[in-house]
Amino acid sequence: MYKCNNCGAISIKWVGKCPECLSYNTMGEVAGERESSNVIKFKRKSPDISPVTIADSENLNPLNRIKTGIKEFDLSVGSGLVKGQSVLIGGEPGVGKSTLMLQIADRVAACGLKILYISTEESLVQIILRAKRLNLSSKTLFFQSLNEINEILYFIENGGYDFIIIDSIQRITVPGSESAYGSVNRLREIAHEITSACIKKNCGAFFVCHVNKEGGIAGPKTLEHIVDTVLYFDSGKRDSYRVLRCYKNRFGSTDEIGIYEMSENGLKGVKNPSAYFISERQTDSPGSVVTASLEGTRSMLVEVQALVVPSYMPVPKRVCLGIDGGRISIIAAVLEKKEGIKLSSKEIYVKIFGGISIQEPAIDLPVAVSIVSSYMEKPLPYGFVAFGEADLTGEVRGVKNSVVRIKEAVNMGFTDVLFPQSNLKDVKNVKSINGINLHPISKLKKIIEYLT
Structure with a gap:
């Protein structure tokens, strides 16, 4: 039988075009899979938290909003961020995703939170040079350059960070994985592991994602189901203005947009969009x-x-x-x-x-x-x-x-x-x-x- 190296689809005969992901020349011959003799046994386990009612909710931690100070961004995500929130932001190359993430990281760190910015595409020297150009100065904002999933999970579990920013998720590698680099299966696996680790530590996560040929968020619609908020950063192509749209938000409205202007010192919110x-x-x-x-x-x-x-x-x-x-x-x-x-x-x-x-x-x-x-x-x-x-x-x-x-x-x-x-x-x-x-x-x- 034949298996697609990109999405994992199975076919009993070789085809030049995968019927699932529509990629060409990705079908490779593999040995037939045998049915596992192991029977999964479900065991009863007592949960750590008992069910609660609305009356009991007063004893829970309140949903405090974290203001970034960037009015257009706070408006887009619903009056600010929530601790432990996972955000997926997509956009075309060069539109300003990394610049926006650095500015947000600096503003959130200025509120007294501990932030880790991980770049999977740039070296540590390149990140620092970009941060200096944007005049970032928060002492609780840390930078790292790596792309292995196990190292990222280590920082989440042991670093004590309040938010972690990954730029970008497509460049993360999984040792020993059979899925192709950047494939749907790999991205789904990576996003699941990181968000699960963040939920346990109450750590928020930002995932920067590229776009595909059709202009949609690259890779997976399944990523949109995993995260709490989905943002798309768009450019008018003819000027320095950018539009940030919200397509999904578990903690606010999806009707708001943010409008920015790209300058030498980074992105600035447009005070008067009508003009x-x-x-x-x-x-x-x-x-x-x-x-x-x-x-x-x-x-x-x-x-x-x-x-x-x-x-x-x-x-x-x-x-x-x-x-x-x-x-x-x-x-x-x-x-x-x-x-x-x-x-x-x-x-x-x-x-x-x-x-x-x-x-x-x-x-x-x-x-x-x-x-x-x-x-x-x-x-x-x-x-x-x-x-x-x-x-x-x-x-x-x-x-x-x-x-x-x-x-x-x-x-x-x-x-x-x-x-x-x-x-x-x-x-x-x-x-x-x-x-x-x-x-x-x-x-x-x-x-x-x-x-x-």
């Missing part, structure tokens, strides 16, 4: 509109652009960046059916600027406005902001946290806001949003009236 996302917006541009998007508890202004052009293909294109393509097709169909805007013979291109992805329903109205604006070649006034959900009947429905959205528009100097009629009762008596003109609408046909 970044709309900084290069042009005036009098048909198809361009600003929307107030909600990411967790934070409102940000983001530019939405649409381009409508004639199509010479049997099926016109619908190309989208930063938004679901199905949503665009639905909005185009509603505009054609209810408002008579002939889009079935047009190609539609929609883009959300700044490298951010928006999935909330409030993006419907600004997308509809941008499509109609491009179709009619009529630009919106420069100070307009729009948000709202559109249904299949052409009605505009209310969205949550409309006051927070309008407040952000007021702070950024916008003069007009197009929003659902049903949200008017929430905002008309709020004094902090005075100075902006409110334009409540209940139907999409009102968009055409504003443009004409």
Whole structure:
């Protein structure tokens, strides 16, 4: 029989492409495995801790948050770290994962905690040079360069560290393991051993992970089930800004994002994300509109652009960046059916600027406005902001946290806001949003009236 050197899949005949991990030329001939004659016997064992009720929870240790002092990071993980928390952070090469981890390690060590930063890719001299460049000075932050699993487990069990950072987990080796270097089985085994040792010692762990060709966290989706928090560090490719997204968090929300700027002295949090996302917006541009998007508890202004052009293909294109393509097709169909805007013979291109992805329903109205604006070649006034959900009947429905959205528009100097009629009762008596003109609408046909 044949076994894949990458993922361990078994095949009764040789194949050039593994049916499980889809790797080429990884199937090697092995001797047939015999069934083990050993019978696993389960024994009853008394646990160290008895079950508790909610009333008994007052006697347990409280869940104290550890503030790193980096506002954007604390917001992403849910108001700070928790002692014993395991975090997986992924990103493309050069995006700043190691820089972020060093800065976080220094801030946490400044709180009086003992931190060990282990690099499996750089020498100890390289780590120290990077730390000096970032002006790190905490006396309880220790550095080490090694990549063997047994040595790492020794430090966890005997070092008395509060947090351990491993950069990166793909470079850890397991002596005597039959799995290929960096394979799914090896990473799963490594992550399980380290997290199990950390749980026993109440030691937190950070795992730095690379990304694969498709842009996902390299190796294992199984790692995401093992850790408490999964973060993804992304770059817009065209500037020095970075976006930190949270995809899983057992100790907080997954709706928050952190925005950073890369400088000579490391990463710095961006205090005003709205100014970044709309900084290069042009005036009098048909198809361009600003929307107030909600990411967790934070409102940000983001530019939405649409381009409508004639199509010479049997099926016109619908190309989208930063938004679901199905949503665009639905909005185009509603505009054609209810408002008579002939889009079935047009190609539609929609883009959300700044490298951010928006999935909330409030993006419907600004997308509809941008499509109609491009179709009619009529630009919106420069100070307009729009948000709202559109249904299949052409009605505009209310969205949550409309006051927070309008407040952000007021702070950024916008003069007009197009929003659902049903949200008017929430905002008309709020004094902090005075100075902006409110334009409540209940139907999409009102968009055409504003443009004409």
